[in-house]
Amino acid sequence: MASKPKFTQYQSDLARITKALSHPARVYIIEKLLMLKGCCTSGEMIGDIPIARSTLSRHLKELKMAGLIQGEIEPPHIKYCINKANWIEAEKLLNKFLSQGHSYPEQNCQTEKPKKNTI
């Protein structure tokens, strides 16, 4: 008997990564750190986005817990940067996921003419 299946490690890992990126503030943070190609303090970020400092701090914490960024204490600042090793892993997983669909053939049920029974 097919005992209850589990989610695969891949599915859980990918969901963990996409979940970490599932808020505009967290997209912004990663975007900023990638573009900078360096570090940034929360004080340098707060001016760019419409949330309170404490809320930004929460989002930073979530990204830290997801392993995508890391902080370095440099009094009186905390400089955040991409956790390079983990980010590369995340990129690999996401790219693997995205490349799955290629090449996209035409045996898809989405036919040429729009169907009326499409929901």
Added chain:
Amino acid sequence: MASKPKFTQYQSDLARITKALSHPARVYIIEKLLMLKGCCTSGEMIGDIPIARSTLSRHLKELKMAGLIQGEIEPPHIKYCINKANWIEAEKLLNKFLSQGHSYPEQNCQTEKPKKNTI
């Protein structure tokens, strides 16, 4: 005076996409539809994952609302498939986001030696 900034369209769009993919069941659904290169009913999916039928239906609905999949009624089934146009858009956004970090130079604050003050 810098009036309160908004999140950019890009940040919101990317967050919407990653949020749609932020649950293992939804990763599974997309994975399945991409690999199949075709359509699939919810009944063909339910055996693969540890959730109830009604819960799967919820996840399908979410992916549908995010625009990533679409359903086609073919009695007595409903066949789901990737919403190709929107998926391609999603891929573009994600790839743009991911490629931002390349090439990754060494002026990153993550120095060679592990720092003790890394948090």
Added chain:
DNA sequence: AAATCATTTCGTATTTTTGCGAAATATAAA
């Protein structure tokens, strides 16, 4: 030691997500 600065944590409230089983819907088969 007191004041200052950058940032996080705490306490709390609100909203959203996730989940299930039961009931509803819609179609096909008997």
Added chain:
DNA sequence: TTTATATTTCGCAAAAATACGAAATGATTT
């Protein structure tokens, strides 16, 4: 028309995410 099949929606409950301001932390300057 009754029955069976496939799937969704409803009603509810529990858990998680989001948000803010106030207070706490830790280091530096005065």
